[in-house]
Amino acid sequence: MKPISNSQGAARSGAPFASGPLNRRSLLTLAAAAPLLAAAGCAPGASANGLRPDGALRVATYITPGYTDLYPGIERFNESLTAELGADIVDFFDSGALLNAEQLVPGMLRGVTDVGFQTSSYVSASFPILGAAELPFVNDGFEQMRRALAPESPLMNLMNDTLRPQGITNIGAMPCTEQWLFTVDRPVAEPGDLRGLRIRTAGHVEGEMVKSLGGAPVSMSSAELYEALERGTIDGMVSYLGTIVSRGLEDVVKYATRAHFGAYSVDAYANTAWLDDTAPDIQTALHSAGAVYAQEGTDIQYQVYEDDYLPMVEDSSLEIIALDEKQIDTFRDATSGVVDWWIKTVGDTELAEQALAYVKEA
Incomplete structure (x- = not known):
């Protein structure tokens, strides 16, 4: 299936579910109100079978087609649905046309979209259990993280048991390759x-990982990075x-330190109340699409990482620093x-330690 264009998607949504644009204040209010929305069983705009009044199922992401590694997985999800x-069921908005990265989960809780593809690191402050898969040097890297985040894995089930009462359900996770440090x-x-x-x-x-090494974390969108690095606003x-x-x-950037400084996943989330209220065939289709996304995506x-991204970086002027086992142990x-800090943010030591065990044992 070809993605529905933004103009087509906008045309389908003739009766908007939000009364106006989502400003920062309303989004922060929505994020804080997530447990209340969940408790109220809020699934605004849904018809009897869970589709929208115009018969659409709306999917949104801030990810652009320029991410040639991530975007095809979202296309596979839509094709499966x-x-x-x-x-003509899937009403798809990409590139932040409907909701940007900060707006996506609060907007989903408001009913602006039914399914949202979001990077875990953007929302793990609000849903700290997600941080179990983002911690530095906790396992052997990508393949192990992929097993940990597979559909119906112990970690995914534990995460959803924690997320669902907060209003969102993870229906498919795509772990990204580990994060390197660039300077x-x-x-x-x-x-x-790094000091x-x-x-x-x-x-x-x-951010906590950077602070543990004596650096100062800076938050900014990826669109700002080139200029910030070029001008020296940030050092890496x-x-x-x-x-x-x-x-x-x-x-x-001139230097790349190759090690597991962290990780994140790009996940398909659904509004829990909406998902629970949809017809059984729609629930089945969503979970099937989530499994396709997790595997094929x-x-x-x-x-793409192996064939395109890694060779491109290796052939560039970047100096790649490969750490030996002793250096990795030092880091x-x-x-x-950072692990101790994260356990405290979860607020439930037993829950956090169980999630961490699933990450390490996958």
Whole structure:
């Protein structure tokens, strides 16, 4: 299936579910009210079978087609829904046309979209259980994280048991390859090398990791990175390779330290109340599409990493610093406090330790 264009999507949504644009204040209010919305069984705008009054199932993401590793997985999700439910059901908005990264989950709770594809690091501050899969140096990397986040895995079931009462359900996860550390002027081969550097992070777990190494985390959108790195506003960033290549940053950063400094996933979330109220065939189609996304989407993402992104970075002027086991152990020790900090943010030691065990044992 070809994605519905933004203009077509807008035309389908003739009766908007929000009375006006979502400003920052209303979004923050919505985010804070997530448990209340969930408790109220809020699934605004749904018809008897769970579809919208115009017969559509709305899907939204801020991810653009420029992310050639991530975007095809979302297309597979939409294609699976179309195969199960029929043509002209999926009303798809990409590139932040409906909701940007900050707006997506609050907007979904408000009923602006039914399914939203969101990077876990953007929302793990509000839903800290997600941080279990974002911690630095806690397992052997991508393949192990993929097993941990597979559909119906112990970790996914535990996460959803925690997320559902808060209003959202994860119906499919695509783990990204591990995050490297990129810098402009100074190579990082040991923990002390990061001291005093301003490092862009995309989430609070990454930020805590940077602080544990003596750096200063800086939050900014990926669209701002090229100019910020070029002008020296920031000294580096924590990122997976997709962001580097998609934004052309291999021409700006000079050093890349290759290690598991963190990780995140791009997940398909649904409003729990809406999902529970949909007809059984729609629920089945959504979970089937989520499984396709997790399997085929992740396969594609890793293939793009292996065939395109990694060779492109290796052939660039970037100096890649590969750490040996002793160096990795040094970084693991230096960032061990991040795990303790995360356990406290979860607020339930037993729950956090069980999630962490699932990540380590996958």
